[in-house]
Amino acid sequence: MLYRTIGKTGISAGVIGLGGGYLDDKPYAEVEGIIGAALDQGINLLDVFMPGKAVRNHIGRAIRGKRDKVLIQGHIGSTDIHEQNDVSRDLETCKKYFESLLVDLNTDYIDFGMFFFVDTPKDFSDVFESGLLTYAQDLKKKGIIRAIGASCHNSVTARRIVETGVVDLIMFSVNPAFDMTPAESDIYELLDEVKLKQNFKLQIEPTRAALYRLCEQREVGITVMKTLCAGKLLSKDLTPFSRPMTIAQCIHYALTRPGVVSTLIGCKSPQEVLEAVGYLDKTEAERDYSTIIENYQGDFRGNCMYCNHCLPCPSFIDVAAVTKFLDIAALNQKRIPPTVVQHYQALDKHGSDCISCGNCEKRCPFSVPVIQNMKRAVDFFGQ
Numbered sequence: 001m002l003y004r005t006i007g008k009t010g011i012s013a014g015v016i017g018l019g020g021g022y023l024d025d026k027p028y029a030e031v032e033g034i035i036g037a038a039l040d041q042g043i044n045l046l047d048v049f050m051p052g053k054a055v056r057n058h059i060g061r062a063i064r065g066k067r068d069k070v071l072i073q074g075h076i077g078s079t080d081i082h083e084q085n086d087v088s089r090d091l092e093t094c095k096k097y098f099e100s101l102l103v104d105l106n107t108d109y110i111d112f113g114m115f116f117f118v119d120t121p122k123d124f125s126d127v128f129e130s131g132l133l134t135y136a137q138d139l140k141k142k143g144i145i146r147a148i149g150a151s152c153h154n155s156v157t158a159r160r161i162v163e164t165g166v167v168d169l170i171m172f173s174v175n176p177a178f179d180m181t182p183a184e185s186d187i188y189e190l191l192d193e194v195k196l197k198q199n200f201k202l203q204i205e206p207t208r209a210a211l212y213r214l215c216e217q218r219e220v221g222i223t224v225m226k227t228l229c230a231g232k233l234l235s236k237d238l239t240p241f242s243r244p245m246t247i248a249q250c251i252h253y254a255l256t257r258p259g260v261v262s263t264l265i266g267c268k269s270p271q272e273v274l275e276a277v278g279y280l281d282k283t284e285a286e287r288d289y290s291t292i293i294e295n296y297q298g299d300f301r302g303n304c305m306y307c308n309h310c311l312p313c314p315s316f317i318d319v320a321a322v323t324k325f326l327d328i329a330a331l332n333q334k335r336i337p338p339t340v341v342q343h344y345q346a347l348d349k350h351g352s353d354c355i356s357c358g359n360c361e362k363r364c365p366f367s368v369p370v371i372q373n374m375k376r377a378v379d380f381f382g383q
């Protein structure tokens, strides 16, 4: 497993994590099998948004004696009062469900306290301008949660969440199909195959691309949900693209967005855990997603998708990495975050190593002016 640090928390999560949704309604033996397979593969991040007592108890039992091996995303506001997965903003209700999560999992702390499903302006004010925020901050002060986060599917709201400066991480839906839908699309529309195709545009949505860069700049980690677009991207009939993607391509797409730490994959069996983790053994060519999305750029043409389809570089420059740090630095040229500078400096090769051979520009499917970008990187970072 590869691990990445979640923002400023200093906590490292595997680049592949386990989404908990498919653990619902499963007998204990199956939950144990899936979680056991995940832990064996080095997966350490587990999302538990489910409000049901049975599934929480099963998870608690499956991680007994291994609590220190698991990072848990627990959600504040996920309830089953009216429906299976209901959202509440009532402080007492949220407290009751969150406190019962601790009991059900048989633990005295939750790693990440996530405000649940903060998508609309009303969701935002109900959470960040209410006693719920104070509640989460108190939990953090007491060490009951280690960090505060929020789950969100809307890039405009997500930006507001990040700009509060309160959260260490967001759980956000990231996949190339969602990245080509309008910023304020409703998640339920995107999960309907007909509506997904209707909402689908021929270009990357700029506010989503900007959100990822902002997260990297502000050191807010992104844990990814809907990595596979609920499986639609794997299906030739359901994908909005001209052909299906592989699991590895979907995971790689998410992991190459700025700010992304981990992709949470919902697995129905130990076999599906192994298929997800199989990403780690794939070659760069097998992970390469650029050819799937190269025809869908619109006026985003010229912007780097961080795919590294342009390699190999005779100077061994990681073009995607250099360009990613350049794009983040360009967000605020007067105040480039020191961590971005450090990460850039830690690269083996830099923009200054570019010999302007032009090989990458010939290979780039997105017409990115790489040579110019390498020169800009030198201007920003001095090397």
Ligand code: SF4
Pocket (backbone or CB within 6 Å): 290, 303, 304, 305, 306, 307, 308, 309, 310, 311, 319, 320, 323, 360, 363, 364, 365, 366, 367, 368, 370
């Ligand atoms: S320059 Fe082009 S090929 Fe290279 S990483 Fe960026 S988008 Fe991909």
Ligand code: SF4
Pocket (backbone or CB within 6 Å): 312, 313, 314, 315, 316, 317, 319, 353, 354, 355, 356, 357, 358, 359, 360, 361, 370, 371, 374
């Ligand atoms: S132009 Fe620069 S970055 Fe591109 S392949 Fe040549 S040396 Fe590498």
